[in-house]
Amino acid sequence: MPMTITEKILAAHSDRDTVHPGEIIMARIDLALGNDITAPIAIKILRDNGIDEVFDKDKIALVPDHFTPNKDIASAEQCKVLREFAHDYDISHYFELGEMGVEHALLPEQGIVLPGDLVLGADSHTCTYGGLGAFSTGVGSTDLAGAMISGRSWFRVPTSMKFVLDGELRPWVGGKDLILYIIGQIGVDGALYRSMELTGSAIGALGMSDRLAMCNMAIEAGAKNGIIAPDAITEEYVKGRSEREYTVFSSDADAVYDEVINIDASQIELQVAFPHLPENSKPVGEAKDISIDQVVIGSCTNGRFEDLEIAASLIKGKKVADGVRMIVIPATPTIYRQAMDAGFFAIFLEAGAVISPPTCGPCLGGHMGVLAEGEKAVATTNRNFVGRMGHPGSEVYLSGPAVAAASAVAGTISSPHDLI
Amino acid sequence: MSETVFRGRAWKFGNDVDTDAIIPARYLNTSDPEVLAAHCMEDADPEFSSRVSAGDMIVGGKNFGCGSSREHAPIAIKAAGVSCVIAPSFARIFYRNSFNMGLPIFESAQASAQTVSGDELEVNTATGVIRNITRGEEYRAEPFPPFMVELIEAGGLIPFVLREMGK
Numbered sequence: 001m002p003m004t005i006t007e008k009i010l011a012a013h014s015d016r017d018t019v020h021p022g023e024i025i026m027a028r029i030d031l032a033l034g035n036d037i038t039a040p041i042a043i044k045i046l047r048d049n050g051i052d053e054v055f056d057k058d059k060i061a062l063v064p065d066h067f068t069p070n071k072d073i074a075s076a077e078q079c080k081v082l083r084e085f086a087h088d089y090d091i092s093h094y095f096e097l098g099e100m101g102v103e104h105a106l107l108p109e110q111g112i113v114l115p116g117d118l119v120l121g122a123d124s125h126t127c128t129y130g131g132l133g134a135f136s137t138g139v140g141s142t143d144l145a146g147a148m149i150s151g152r153s154w155f156r157v158p159t160s161m162k163f164v165l166d167g168e169l170r171p172w173v174g175g176k177d178l179i180l181y182i183i184g185q186i187g188v189d190g191a192l193y194r195s196m197e198l199t200g201s202a203i204g205a206l207g208m209s210d211r212l213a214m215c216n217m218a219i220e221a222g223a224k225n226g227i228i229a230p231d232a233i234t235e236e237y238v239k240g241r242s243e244r245e246y247t248v249f250s251s252d253a254d255a256v257y258d259e260v261i262n263i264d265a266s267q268i269e270l271q272v273a274f275p276h277l278p279e280n281s282k283p284v285g286e287a288k289d290i291s292i293d294q295v296v297i298g299s300c301t302n303g304r305f306e307d308l309e310i311a312a313s314l315i316k317g318k319k320v321a322d323g324v325r326m327i328v329i330p331a332t333p334t335i336y337r338q339a340m341d342a343g344f345f346a347i348f349l350e351a352g353a354v355i356s357p358p359t360c361g362p363c364l365g366g367h368m369g370v371l372a373e374g375e376k377a378v379a380t381t382n383r384n385f386v387g388r389m390g391h392p393g394s395e396v397y398l399s400g401p402a403v404a405a406a407s408a409v410a411g412t413i414s415s416p417h418d419l420i
Numbered sequence: 421m422s423e424t425v426f427r428g429r430a431w432k433f434g435n436d437v438d439t440d441a442i443i444p445a446r447y448l449n450t451s452d453p454e455v456l457a458a459h460c461m462e463d464a465d466p467e468f469s470s471r472v473s474a475g476d477m478i479v480g481g482k483n484f485g486c487g488s489s490r491e492h493a494p495i496a497i498k499a500a501g502v503s504c505v506i507a508p509s510f511a512r513i514f515y516r517n518s519f520n521m522g523l524p525i526f527e528s529a530q531a532s533a534q535t536v537s538g539d540e541l542e543v544n545t546a547t548g549v550i551r552n553i554t555r556g557e558e559y560r561a562e563p564f565p566p567f568m569v570e571l572i573e574a575g576g577l578i579p580f581v582l583r584e585m586g587k
Contacts, residue, residue, distance in 0.1 A: 024567045037448045041491055045578055067449055074449035124489040124513055140491035140517035146581040188436055189483035193512050222483060224512055364445035385440040385487060387463040
């Protein structure tokens, strides 16, 4: 029976030849992930039930990235729960401050997630790893606890939507613009319960950073997972990051989709998603003249080296506009070091930006750049819900790194074409 | 499935109620249900947590609970005293979380369309019949898939997992 890449990964992890959309399967987990917000609840479940060992200490990742470096006493207590658990249960992949990065940038970078894996994460943006050709999906803390205990979890096999993006991208347009455009077309529940498979020549031409950014936001369309079949770019990225063997899956030519959407990617302009839903995406020109108070470049969506490189290339020799606060957050310690070595820090500092240590921080209104009432921000993050970056009366406009950097210089939402 | 009848007032919300509206991330430095309950629905209706009564119901629009995976969302709703949530559709992580931690949820487009805030509702968990006492109307919820019934009857995900493992 022909299958999609998602169906093949789910079948391989449940020791079956085939799986069908709609059926419920129990599948093996290659990695279970938690952070400083979600893991404490899961850890309490294990301790309260007298569970004194996890299914596999090498297949659990704990990343305290949301309210770290510890924002306040309550956050410090949460992180302490992770630290003590990692110690008591001998968890291999626990990341202390200094090694810690934004989880979905960190785990692929460290070779902890590989193509063909099945990853369950207590964080909705766990779907990011689809960029590597893994099946990965977000769950809550109780599901994380169940997976840490048993190494298995239940899944309803999703139907799949195929997005075929062909054509050459316009200057400065990247993965973030493509996914914002798609979410604008199908809505925040346009892929509810379904798999979003991204394919076509435009996807094949994207680097890993853009692919991860696109799959990262599959959840913003309600999807169970986003996925891109591995190719030479994936293999090149994975090389040298892990000794572990992995399996490359791809969809059969006659696999069944419940929807196929063809998109001429050459027609997609730089996008901005207006408050308060990611589906409110429009060409950047429609946001012209909206003045802003803050720009954030970072997050699990766009805090990678390539994102900082785009921002640095646009900011170089220019100043952040008066009245605008620009915050740059390299997503991991490795990216931090790479950006520093590449000279980006000098560019950002001379422009008047501030460079934050790796953290989710302002993306969820946690710390390190929270907005006051009435303030507006352009952010390369993933959500612009009411109150997402601070006061319920503040506003977030989502974009890719090029629009964010151009806007920081202009002081209004701008295209990089306006800058040069 | 064992039968429980909930009775309470409806609190109506719109489409795409996100988890930041249910429990803003700024309060996620704790997982204490009482603290979370005090801020439940704060950015959608600042008076909700002080005015909600035990047994009341949240009636949402489509895609209820979209956004983050935070189980703090159903925890906050349950700890606020809400008996159940009714919506035409739920975001998938919220759906899973609710079954796993024991917040009853019901899919009913009809109930969502007809109910307004303040209506008195009665929900039968076994039959899926939702009675709107204020309007004298009756709606139907979608039946739970058999696996979800198994999870509920096991007492939630963790008892289910432990039983499967023979622990």
